[in-house]
Amino acid sequence: xxxxAQTLETNKVVARRLADEVFSRGNMKTFDEIFxxxxxxxxxxxxxxxxxxxxxxxxxxxTREAFPDVQVEVQDVVAEGEFAVFHDVVRATSRGAxxxxxxxGRRLEWTEIHFLRIADGRIVEHETARxxxxxxxxxxCAWSSSPARSPSRPSPPRPGRRSLPKRTRTWPTSxxxxxxxx
Numbered sequence: 798x799x800x801x802a803q804t805l806e807t808n809k810v811v812a813r814r815l816a817d818e819v820f821s822r823g824n825m826k827t828f829d830e831i832f833x834x835x836x837x838x839x840x841x842x843x844x845x846x847x848x849x850x851x852x853x854x855x856x857x858x859x860t861r862e863a864f865p866d867v868q869v870e871v872q873d874v875v876a877e878g879e880f881a882v883f884h885d886v887v888r889a890t891s892r893g894a895x896x897x898x899x900x901x902g903r904r905l906e907w908t909e910i911h912f913l914r915i916a917d918g919r920i921v922e923h924e925t926a927r928x929x930x931x932x933x934x935x936x937x938c939a940w941s942s943s944p945a946r947s948p949s950r951p952s953p954p955r956p957g958r959r960s961l962p963k964r965t966r967t968w969p970t971s972x973x974x975x976x977x978x979x
Contacts, residue, residue, distance in 0.1 A: 864889035
């Protein structure tokens with residue numbers, strides 16, 4: 798295996814360890830192994846928490862406490878250069894308060910796409926897009942990522958199709974999605 802191919806495989810392993818060991822099992826020893834000290838999270842899921850390694854540790858611990866049965870099932874992982882991207886499905890039951898939101902006892906499911914920049918086997922940058930699927934008892938939500946990258950704008954008409962009445966598509970922030978699913 799070439800060094801470049803080995804790096805790509807290593808980056809995929811780091812991505813899977815994040816989902817399997819940190820998110821699903823709450824293994825904070827793995828957290829310390831795979832996150833660089835200079836880690837930056839560009840889309841922190843909780844307002845007011847800094848996008849640092851310490852801030853993300855706080856979010857992981859709070860998530861594990863509020864959703865003790867959380868399971869993150871990786872669907873796809875790709876790597877290119879220093880980047881790894883994975884798509885997952887998250888399933889959890891709201892059993893405890895999450896950042897001030899009281900538990901509901903409901904079983905939740907949502908999907909995410911994680912974008913990671915990895916250097917020397919450690920995550921240095923992270924961005925996540927989340928989507929709550931539409932279904933029974935769930936409100937429809939669009940993909941959520943950094944508000945600066947997701948401005949509200951009208952949808953362009955599709956060629957050859959009758960245009961629907963003009964509406965503005967709203968791209969919610971992570972906190973909007975949290976209130977919609979919790």
